[in-house]
Amino acid sequence: MARFEGKVAVITGAGSGMGAATARRFSRDGYAVVLAGRTKEKVDRVAQDLPSERTLALSVDVSEEAQCIFLVNQTLEAFGRLDVLVNNAGTVVTGPLAEAKTAEWRAVMGTDLDGVFFLTRAAIPQLVATGGCVVNVSSVSGLGGDWDMSIYNAAKGAVTNFTRALALELGRHGVRVNAVCPSLTATDMTKDMLGDQKLMAKFAERIPLGRAAEPEEVAGVIAFLAGPDARFVNGVNLPVDGGLSASNGQPPQA
Template sequence: MTRFENKTVIVTGASSGIGAATARRFGREGANVVLVSRTQSKLDKVAEDIPSAKVVPADLSTREGVATAAKAAREAFGQVDVLVNNAGTAVTGSIEDVDEDGFAEVMETDVTGVWRLTKALWGDLKATKGNVVMTSSVSGIGGDWNMHAYNAAKGAVTNLTRALALDARNSGVRVNAVNPSFTKTELTSDMLENDELVAKFMERIPLGRPAEPEDIADVIAFLASDDARFVNGVNLPVDGGLSASNGQPPQA
């Protein structure tokens, strides 16, 4: 498939995990891909697999980083068709454990940075009648133990998705989000080493496995494509069936 031929796609958090898989997926479908993250060496590695790529090292938790990313993305290929807001971070702990700096870092990266970059490129997206895909989380739909900062941030992204879809009325711009559950990424590497914790997750996920980054990337590509041309303001769980349950434990 070449659904994104002659289109420019920006992927943030593109140096690993879901972002890297997403960048590669768009590259396979003919897109010019702008890869944004903090670490150039990792971005360069991902870009090796993409025929038409531009690497932009930037810290999206800062105004300067967002300005750098927006300018470079706009100039790289002359237009912006898709923005994938995937960059994110997390901090664990109860409200007694997490300090203000930790909470602020999560909000600046996961919420404010997303808002700033979307705002900076909104005119470009209107010009191409493009679209935005957010990486939210099932943690933005319900709460987790010891993840209140991440829950607050992803909850904001979940509702930001809905509100921006309304703001885009009659502009031709669509805004959607994916809401993954437990996925094999650098962010979950410590969790994946905890066999007992993984087993508890697997009890709750009907498909019986964690998601691979490619599982999420494929859905992002769908939402960004013309195949989803009438899908707008949606938060789509990509969770192996986790959200199908009402919380009761599995029956033998």
């Protein structure tokens, strides 16, 4: 814990899934953590198990610019600095594009992309001051296309390349920017998929490790990218996919 004592991390989408697991991991490592989520009850529930003196839970909608600025200001008021920003908040819609509603497009882009833009921009001065870093949560869906997920693919593809571009721009100021790109992960967002045995058999066939990721496994990679062991890692979109991206796409032969 002493290794990260005095460091401050902001995690969005921290009320469940990968965000909650990341908040717990960072807190366990000694960071002061700011948990941001749209639903206050969810972030409060995660926060109640963390040390109160270095935990702050806030209700924030990252698709709103003013609320992202509020989040940074509240972090500084509570802890005086910002070292790590984890842009994890996300949402998804599925289905053919011809049937998609404009409101669905805007909702996904607002949370998955605008939120990364608004919050990162607001945090840059503080991250430059501390020599901090950004870890974005993209997806394997930001590295390649999925069936009937074009809106989500567009948002995560933008996050992937935004990560690369910001790594170039901010690296010269001592701020690293990386992303994790998980495949199917056991979260509230995917619980319906996880309950579909036929679908999960297909995933097991394609993922060499044969299962979905656990949120804690993704959180561990986020913690690595945020920490000093990754101090020369910049501009990387790191698959956390059980070997899925190792395949050339052809099915198993036996």
